[in-house]
Amino acid sequence: xxxxxxxxxxxxxPINSINGDIMxxxxxxxxxxxxxxxxxxxxxxxxxxxxxxPGGVDAHSHIAGSKVNSGRIMRPDDGRSxxxxxxxxxxxxxxxxxxxxxxxxxxxxxxxxxxxFEAAIPILHARHTHEEFGxxxxxxxxxxxxxxxxxxxxxxxRENDIEKLAAYVAWGLSASRGYGVKIVNPGGGEAWGFGKNxxxxxxxxxxxxxxxxxxxxxxxxxxxxLHLPHSIHLHCNLLGTPGNYKTTIETMxxxxxxxxxxxxxxxxxxxxxxxxxxxxxxxxxxxxxxAVADYLNQHDHVTVDMGQLIFGNATTMTADxxxxxxxxxxxxxxxxxxxxxxxxxxxxxxxxxxRKMYIHDIMWAVGLEVALLTRNPWQVLLTTDHPNGGPFxxxxxxxxxxxxxxxxxxxxxxxxxxxRDRTTLSGIERELDWYDIAxxxxxxxxxxxxxxxxxxxxxxxxxxxxxxxxxxxxxRVDAGREHATVKKAFEKPAYTIKDGEVVAMNxxxxxxxxxxxxxxxxxxxxxxxxxxxxxxxxxxRKYYSINLANYMVQDNYVKHPVVIKAGGS
Amino acid sequence: MQTVTLTxxxxxxxxxxxxxxTPDNFAGKTGEEIENITIWEGNHKTRLxxxxxxxxxxxxxxxxxxIIINGSIPRVKRVGEGMTDGMILINGxxxxxxxxxxxGGVITVKGSADSWAGREMKGGELIIxxxxxxxxxxxxxxxxxxxxxxxxxxxxxxKDYAGEHICGGExxxxxxxxxxxxxxxxxxxxxxxxxxxxxxxxMKKGTIKINGVVETLVPSYKQEDDEEINGIVYNKYTGDVxxxxxxxxxxxx
Numbered sequence: 117x118x119x120x121x122x123x124x125x126x127x128x129x130p131i132n133s134i135n136g137d138i139m140x141x142x143x144x145x146x147x148x149x150x151x152x153x154x155x156x157x158x159x160x161x162x163x164x165x166x167x168x169x170p171g172g173v174d175a176h177s178h179i180a181g182s183k184v185n186s187g188r189i190m191r192p193d194d195g196r197s198x199x200x201x202x203x204x205x206x207x208x209x210x211x212x213x214x215x216x217x218x219x220x221x222x223x224x225x226x227x228x229x230x231x232x233f234e235a236a237i238p239i240l241h242a243r244h245t246h247e248e249f250g251x252x253x254x255x256x257x258x259x260x261x262x263x264x265x266x267x268x269x270x271x272x273x274r275e276n277d278i279e280k281l282a283a284y285v286a287w288g289l290s291a292s293r294g295y296g297v298k299i300v301n302p303g304g305g306e307a308w309g310f311g312k313n314x315x316x317x318x319x320x321x322x323x324x325x326x327x328x329x330x331x332x333x334x335x336x337x338x339x340x341x342l343h344l345p346h347s348i349h350l351h352c353n354l355l356g357t358p359g360n361y362k363t364t365i366e367t368m369x370x371x372x373x374x375x376x377x378x379x380x381x382x383x384x385x386x387x388x389x390x391x392x393x394x395x396x397x398x399x400x401x402x403x404x405x406x407a408v409a410d411y412l413n414q415h416d417h418v419t420v421d422m423g424q425l426i427f428g429n430a431t432t433m434t435a436d437x438x439x440x441x442x443x444x445x446x447x448x449x450x451x452x453x454x455x456x457x458x459x460x461x462x463x464x465x466x467x468x469x470x471r472k473m474y475i476h477d478i479m480w481a482v483g484l485e486v487a488l489l490t491r492n493p494w495q496v497l498l499t500t501d502h503p504n505g506g507p508f509x510x511x512x513x514x515x516x517x518x519x520x521x522x523x524x525x526x527x528x529x530x531x532x533x534x535x536r537d538r539t540t541l542s543g544i545e546r547e548l549d550w551y552d553i554a555x556x557x558x559x560x561x562x563x564x565x566x567x568x569x570x571x572x573x574x575x576x577x578x579x580x581x582x583x584x585x586x587x588x589x590x591x592r593v594d595a596g597r598e599h600a601t602v603k604k605a606f607e608k609p610a611y612t613i614k615d616g617e618v619v620a621m622n623x624x625x626x627x628x629x630x631x632x633x634x635x636x637x638x639x640x641x642x643x644x645x646x647x648x649x650x651x652x653x654x655x656x657r658k659y660y661s662i663n664l665a666n667y668m669v670q671d672n673y674v675k676h677p678v679v680i681k682a683g684g685s
Numbered sequence: 686m687q688t689v690t691l692t693x694x695x696x697x698x699x700x701x702x703x704x705x706x707t708p709d710n711f712a713g714k715t716g717e718e719i720e721n722i723t724i725w726e727g728n729h730k731t732r733l734x735x736x737x738x739x740x741x742x743x744x745x746x747x748x749x750x751x752i753i754i755n756g757s758i759p760r761v762k763r764v765g766e767g768m769t770d771g772m773i774l775i776n777g778x779x780x781x782x783x784x785x786x787x788x789g790g791v792i793t794v795k796g797s798a799d800s801w802a803g804r805e806m807k808g809g810e811l812i813i814x815x816x817x818x819x820x821x822x823x824x825x826x827x828x829x830x831x832x833x834x835x836x837x838x839x840x841x842x843x844k845d846y847a848g849e850h851i852c853g854g855e856x857x858x859x860x861x862x863x864x865x866x867x868x869x870x871x872x873x874x875x876x877x878x879x880x881x882x883x884x885x886x887x888m889k890k891g892t893i894k895i896n897g898v899v900e901t902l903v904p905s906y907k908q909e910d911d912e913e914i915n916g917i918v919y920n921k922y923t924g925d926v927x928x929x930x931x932x933x934x935x936x937x938x
Contacts, residue, residue, distance in 0.1 A: 193827035
């Protein structure tokens, strides 16, 4: 019977529409409760003049799995940075862009985050992802599963058999113990198997006679047929190519008429920093974030995240194999290429974002523009697409940039003039407030993932007792001018509380409980399953390098599961 | 002036990590404090006096501090790592990583140094009287820049990959060098008095000058007009063309 009372904090809990009210938050047995009766066993935290928010949720980050590990293997230089010795309760840490598993958990917890979703799991490699999940302490996890270039998917799309597609999605989520549908450069991963890419939404995937547009809409329909908690999660075609904003908007338009099966968006389009680009080549490269934001302001079926660029080292990793090859050639950088049999491709390329290189400067502006020009704060999540745009430890920098036009102006002085001419950032005066930040760093992440009913992203009674307390007084601090204070406060929360236990205090880890793993078990009618299994048995016999029986992630790889039920009604 | 003399009393078979032996760390300390400086023998934390007899004269700032190691220390690594000033004199051989990341001051090794001597050094001078091992003045695994500044002189021979990923500074090798000296040279100057093979593969910038015999030349170099430097006529090449490089390679005619 552990009880905790957080007294007199300024609470920002957007899901329950609490905007800075002075309140007590009561916790009992790891859950938020309406009230606790003060007993000698009740621990009390005095949070007066501090900000209290739900524990941070990150809906898109690359924290575990074969890609992350490829990054570690090819970057011994990264492993030598960020070395922290073990303490009595923590294990040794290393790395900056691709930290070791322990550091992933500790650093997120130290930053006030308690739930993080891995954004790309190939089913075939899911066991690896779960093994790393098991090693990442403290935070709760979940993962999105790649379906965009999968043979079984494309065949069902070609036959326009949405029932069978839904059955496969349900089976794939179960096989990988995954949470949602991730689509990366649909069709492109398969084309890359032949050294090619798809050139747009209506280009045909070699040997499959389907187009990316058909793959996206069919998967969206299957996703909604299954009533999955999260929508499809999409990395658009032509990402990383000048002029790709047209494809991005066209993709959003494709999905305007699909009815969501749950109370949420129909599609989440990820890391806009890399796909709201104008121009026709690197010479006339410019930001078209304003056009994308315009569309977002008129439509509510789409949510996006920033994928904000952070100057300095990054390790780009994605299932978008052809894009990564182009990247490696362009930058003359190291390159890892991966092929996931019938499922997808992947690539890892380390790089550095450098101030005054106007392409990087413009990319830096794109993420901020999208977040600031889109009126509805719930529609744009704060992410850095860790570690593609930059490591997640830089979130406080992004928060400060969003809250302070002055900081943006100071930062722009260090950047190239072309950035000013080719983006709208210098004309944007909007400054986000604490409530907006609470939305963009936890509430909306949980809502978009469909986790609010499962206790994440808010502080209502019954929610998981994940709470972050920041050492900053919103009455005293003018975030617009004192952006350095804001950044410091978000870098080292006074307390991070996970399931009612204080896991970090002032940047030091104080406890290391194991986190849970969310996955979705969706049921489908038996007849569709039977048809699907006939296909799958053939595929495993003819093409896969392993047996169907060895394919599924066994339950003992997922030590602390939270199974969310879904399925057709 | 502060002079600290370390005389090895036992030779460990297990390697000793001694990045704490620097003028910066010794300056202003008493004899007792220096004796108790931490070093690691394998995974075992120990102190300096377990391996060295220490004699101290005077007390001064790092730039006026001289460390003399009287004898060979073939299993002691990382001596002088990151030092910014002062002097280290080793009257014998030394293990790997001597003078790694040093920024200033002078290290003189009377004997030979093992691999990674002067790795990623930024400034100062490293003089090796005998031979040096692999990766002299190179970048460590995965690093895109090796040596960035300062000077390394080796009077004997060196093994392969001297000055790998060198981005600045100067390496002078009086003897011969192994395979691929100056591989991925990105702005450093390497002079080899003796023989070598395949110099400057993937060179982008910088200069490599060879007064001895080059056994094999990487084919991706463009021959230019001969040039005379200090009375010696050199065949001049530019490349490495494969890496789009504009480095200069001089080979004595």
